[in-house]
Amino acid sequence: MQPRTGYVVVVVGAGIAGLSAAHAILADDHGAGADAPRVTVLEAADRVGGVLHGVEVGGQVVDVGAESMLYGNDDARWLVSSLGLDDRITHPATTSASVWSRGRLVPLPKGTLMGVPRSPRGAGDVLTEDEAADLREASTVQHPPVHLPDLPVGPALAERVGRAVVDRLVEPLLGGVYAGRVDDLSMRSTMPRLWTAVAAGEPVLDAVAAIVPEPREPDPDAPPRHVFFTIEGGTNVVPRVLHDRLLADGADVRTGWPVERIEPLGDRYRVVGPHGAIEADAVVVALPAPQAAGVLAAFVPAAAHALVGVELASMAVVTMAFDRTEIGALPGSGFLVPAVERRDIKAATFSSGKWPWVDALSPDTVWLRTSLGRAGEAEVLDLPDEQILDLALADLAAALGRELPTPVDTHVQRWVGGLPQYGVGHADRVGTVRAAVGRLPGLAVAGATYDGVGIAATIGSARAAARIVRDHLAGAAAGTLTEGDAG
Structure with a gap:
């Protein structure tokens, strides 16, 4: 009996995780031991890409969601190169x-790790003299090892570096990544390298100093050290190119196709939605935690229960286009806003100043964006667009210390439940999900819920899911010829 070919894989969700997983499954360098599988990607929305999204503002398409990737990350570079x-x-x-x-x-001080300085003098001018003294005093206190699986970032660091460092530096940086509250976020999951030091009872500043090099004056002869990157045209280009590549590779990508549940079908699966059912040999669930819990609930209840415990934060991104001569000079790449300031915006990015590709879009227009909304503060998303815009403009003018001209164009993008919250115990929840799902051959999960909320981490989770699927299909192909068949 010859090995069966024509395996079917269904990927549920067409955000960057689902698209990347499908692409990795079809990539030539994995080798499944059988013909390339037939891949179907199902997406409930009317477009692919999730939070990687571009909209025309001021006559040009700019990002209104996630805008950059980690340059040193192998997964992000793999995806960009393979496309x-x-x-x-x-x-x-x-x-x-x-x-x-x-x-x-x-x-913003240089030489910090998520806002934690490498020495008491490394907090720059953000702290008052009294707060700097608190940092110096707190950094000298010896703490015993922590015999707990996790701690919230805020209280753990406040004991070791002072509350002002947490509120004025750590919170705005973590808040910019997770849109979460520093007193609720997991230290083990959001700051793993510092968690290792805290758990071992090591001084936090010493740990930062061992990780982060001391800031130096830039060497004009040295090659630049890049941390982040994007694609000309924005990150929104990536899912569009991915979509086209998948179609060229024979995949079937269906939008407007929600999935209600996944059912076991012997050693296969049935993916069920209002438009019908698809039988598959392997399935990747690349959905936000609540939706993933829903489709897995019927036959992987332990995973579903753990996923229900993952909270989500919502936010709004307000993009504005201004006349270049009217807006005047803007300082640097933007600014962060600590929650203790009790402002409506939590960050502003001066896109034309930060990204050369945006600056080159027009000699007459400048683009910038602000974000609003933190975990537990979703009320702002219920406001009309005009009111959200007014809040953003008022805070922006106050921060810059001057009246702003009327924008030539604006756009308000709401991301409802856009960011999973890595609360205390998150790593254990993820472990529970993966253990439960891992007991079912050919089933995998991927997305921002698991290994990090950034684009690069999400691509990494997608590649891991693809390896699970390809290994399963290779094993299924090799195992088709049984001893009984050979007789």
Whole structure:
């Protein structure tokens, strides 16, 4: 009996995780031991890409969701390279950012790890003299090892570096990534390298100093050290190119096709939605935690229960286009806003100053964006667009200390439940999900819920899911010829 070919794989969800998983499954360098599988991608929305989305503002398409990737990440670079986008990589023109603290923009200190400085003097001008003294005193206190599986970031770090460092530096940086509250986020999941030091009872500042090099004056002869990158045209280009590549590789990508549940079908699966059912040999679930819980609930209840415990944060991104001569100079790449400032916006990005590709869009127009909304503060998303815009403009003018001109165009993008919250115990929840799903051959999960909320981490989870699927199909193909058949 010959090995069966024509295996069917269904990927549920067409955000960057689902698209990347489908692409990795079809990539030539994995080898399944059988003909390339037939891949179907199912997406409930009317478009692919999830939070990687571009909209025309001021006559040009700009990102209104996630806007950059980690340059040093192998998974992000793999995806860009495999899509032939290497020649479109671009880096920030400036990384000079500020913190809006106590009514003024203060340079964000260099040489920190998520806001934690490598020495008491490394907090820059963000702290008052009394707060700097608290940091020096807190950093000298010896703490015993922590015999707990996890701790919230805020209380753990406040004991070791002072509350002001947490509120004025750590919170705006973590909030910019997770849109979460620093007192609720898991230290083990969001700051794993510092968690290792805390758990071992090591001084936190010493741990930062061992990880982060001491800031130095830039060497004009040295090659630049890039941290982030994007693609000319924005990250929204990536899912569009991915979609086209998948179609060229024979995949079937269906939008407007929600999935209600997945059912076991012997050693296969049935993926069921209002438009019908698809039988598959393997399935990748690349959905946000609540939706993933729903489709898995019937036959992987342990995973579904763990996923229900993952909270989500919602936010709004307000993109504005201004006349270049009217808006005037903008400082650096933007600024962060600590939650203790009790402002409506939590960050602003001066897109034309930060990204060369945006600046080159027009000699007459400048683009910038602000974000609003933190975990537990979804009320702002219920406001009309005009009111959200007014809040953003008022805070922006206050931060810059001057009246702003009327924008030539604006766009308000709501991301409802856009960011999973890595609360205390998140790593254990993820472990439970993967253990439960891993007991079912050919089933895998991927997305921002698991290994990090950034684009690069999400691509990494997608590649891991693809390996599970390809290994399963290779094993199924090799195992088709049984001893009984051979007799």
